[in-house]
Amino acid sequence: xxxxxxxxxxxxxxxxxxxxxxxxxxxxxxxxxxxxxxxxxxxxxxxxxxxxxxxxxxxxxxxxxxxxxxxxxxxxxxxxxxxxxxxxxxxxxxxxxxxxxxxxxxxxxxxxxxxxxxxxxxxxxxxxxxxxxxxxxxxxxxxxxxxxxxxxxxxxxxxxxxxxxxxxxxxxxxxxxxxxxxxxxxxxxxxxxxxxxxxxxxxxxxxxxxxxxxxxxxxxxxxxxxxxxxxxxxxxxxxxxxxxxxxxxxxxxxxxxxxxxxx
Amino acid sequence: xxxxxxxxxxxxxxxxxxxxxxxxxxxxxxxxxxxxxxxxxxxxxxxxxxxxxxxxxxxxxxxxxxxxxxxxxxxxxxxxxxxxxxxxxxxxxxxxxxxxxxxxxxxxxxxxxxxxxxxxxxxxxxxxxxxxxxxxxxxxxxxx
Numbered sequence: 001x002x003x004x005x006x007x008x009x010x011x012x013x014x015x016x017x018x019x020x021x022x023x024x025x026x027x028x029x030x031x032x033x034x035x036x037x038x039x040x041x042x043x044x045x046x047x048x049x050x051x052x053x054x055x056x057x058x059x060x061x062x063x064x065x066x067x068x069x070x071x072x073x074x075x076x077x078x079x080x081x082x083x084x085x086x087x088x089x090x091x092x093x094x095x096x097x098x099x100x101x102x103x104x105x106x107x108x109x110x111x112x113x114x115x116x117x118x119x120x121x122x123x124x125x126x127x128x129x130x131x132x133x134x135x136x137x138x139x140x141x142x143x144x145x146x147x148x149x150x151x152x153x154x155x156x157x158x159x160x161x162x163x164x165x166x167x168x169x170x171x172x173x174x175x176x177x178x179x180x181x182x183x184x185x186x187x188x189x190x191x192x193x194x195x196x197x198x199x200x201x202x203x204x205x206x207x208x209x210x211x212x213x214x215x216x217x218x219x220x221x222x223x224x225x226x227x228x229x230x231x232x233x234x235x236x237x238x239x240x241x242x243x244x245x246x247x248x249x250x251x252x253x254x255x256x257x258x259x260x261x262x263x
Numbered sequence: 264x265x266x267x268x269x270x271x272x273x274x275x276x277x278x279x280x281x282x283x284x285x286x287x288x289x290x291x292x293x294x295x296x297x298x299x300x301x302x303x304x305x306x307x308x309x310x311x312x313x314x315x316x317x318x319x320x321x322x323x324x325x326x327x328x329x330x331x332x333x334x335x336x337x338x339x340x341x342x343x344x345x346x347x348x349x350x351x352x353x354x355x356x357x358x359x360x361x362x363x364x365x366x367x368x369x370x371x372x373x374x375x376x377x378x379x380x381x382x383x384x385x386x387x388x389x390x391x392x393x394x395x396x397x398x399x400x401x402x403x404x405x406x407x
Contacts, residue, residue, distance in 0.1 A: 012329070021382065129383050140382050151386035159384060172386030196386055 007031065011038050014045045014107060016131030022118065023125040023140060033121030037114040037128075047071055048106045061100035080205060081105050087228075088213035096183045104182070108171055108208025111135050115204075133171040135204040145252065150198045150234055152259050160242060160259035161234050163200050165252035171208035172198040173215035174236075184216045193218030194235050200251055201231040319344035324405040326397035328354060340401045350398070 007022040007030070018041060020034060047070070049055045056074055059065045067075050081094035081102050094102040111130030115137055118126050125138035127146055136146040148170045149159030163170055173182060174196025184191050199211040214221035214233060225233040225245050232248040234255070242259045325339045341349035 019383075127383055132384070132386050134383050134385050136383070146383070147381050149381045149384040151384055153386070159381065162381065163385075170383075170385040174386060198385055 007034065009034060009038070011041065013038075013041045014049075014110070014131070015051070016107075018111070018114070018131065019129045020114075020118075021127045021129070022123055023127075023138070024123045027122060029121040030118065030123045033117050033123070037117045040117065041110055041114060044073065044106065044110045047073060048077070048102065050101050050103060057100065057102065077102050077105055077109060080109060080209070084206075084209035084213065088210065088217075088224075090185060091213035091216040092209050093185045096185060097188065104212040105205070105209050107131060108133050108169075109205040111208075112169070112204040130204075133204060133208050134169065136166075136168045136170075139166050151196070152256070153195050153236060154240065154259075159256060160236060161198070161244070161253055161255045163198075163234075163251065163253050167202055168252075169201050169204035169207040170198060171204060171211040172196050173211040182212060182215055191216050191218050192238055194221070195238055197221060197233055197235040199225065199231055199233050200248070200253065207231060320405050321345075322405070324401040325353065326401035326404070329397045329400075336397055338397045338401060340398065340405070342405055 007020070007024075007026050009020045011018045011020075018038075020037070022030060022034065024030060046052070047056045050057060050061075052058060056065060056070045060067065060070060060074065067078065078094060081092070081104075084092040084105065085094070092104065094100060094105070096104070107130050111128050111133055112135045114130075115126065115128045115135040118128070119137055123137070125140070127134060127136040127140075132151075134148055136148070140146045145164045145166050146168055148163045148168060150161045150163065150170070150172060152160035153174065154160075174194065175190070182190060194215055197211060197214045199207045199214060201207040201210075210225070210228065210231060214225055214235075217224055219237075221233060221235065222243060222245065225231055226247075232245045232251045232253065234242070234244040234248055234253060236242055236259065242255065244253060244255065248255075321343050323339055323341050326337055328335045328337045335354050336352070337354040339351045339353050340347055341351075
């Protein structure tokens, strides 16, 4: 049992809950950075919310603003969206359903940025959970990795797999994940092959956007993710199976042999 | 049939998720007592056998009402010597349960999670995050 100090905080923002779990000895710099990160998340929400008609992203979508007139974060996120679009062969887009909506990028990017703010203030061991998408730095205690469960949508409260490691990013996309549907840009319809897919890597900005693209790709995601360096996947299919990419175990993944609905 | 199963599952998961935040009965805020115990003590392992909890907390604690996109949710927890013994859903989301049958299951999951060695869970819904927030506030109130 660790005797290290621990600083926890939960914040409702972006239509979900962000939680911070800081395992470093508390310093005023870290506490201050936590406050700054929380304030910044609210600012990001105000800029990027597609639910607020007056947000910059809403005004940008209506042509009332140019990207240059928006805060710098807007150009940054749109650039990241274009990069994810290229990497995924168009399965990720900043305009699902034809309307500007970079929400599939914003949460993971903001979560990783919040983690960076803590790191810059001296926190080397923390976990930021942005509504189920996780950026962990360092370990959970000296010599101990972080352990992140992957929810099993078929069996309440149980985890389908556990990912263990240092400096982990874990993002899950699925039918149960969001208030709005993920749409396949190619068909305009929600993908149906997978119930959820979890991507594991180092940087949540990348991993979260690729998870959205992988969910769209369905069964094709298996080979696609396997071809991506430093990223692994674990999926639960609509017919109750599970699969994972060859490097999943090497990345600290352990699969619950009871996972999924069918044997 | 699939959808109700899914949503019940994620609701239960919500409570599961919360517990990772403070599973070890450590004080949330650095307590004065934590300072000496965080240093390597001269007398070795004498204080490790007593665990990290300075004061065991017992009682019922009601969490905040948390608004979700599907309506408000609220939970109440019962602690005995800082161990979670019961989770009651005071206000739930009707189209997602929890049904009468799901609540005992939910409590059991929460109790199981207490001993699970997991720091976080990926893949939560917005509504389950609401349960998380309410349960977290109840735990904050209990100061465990």
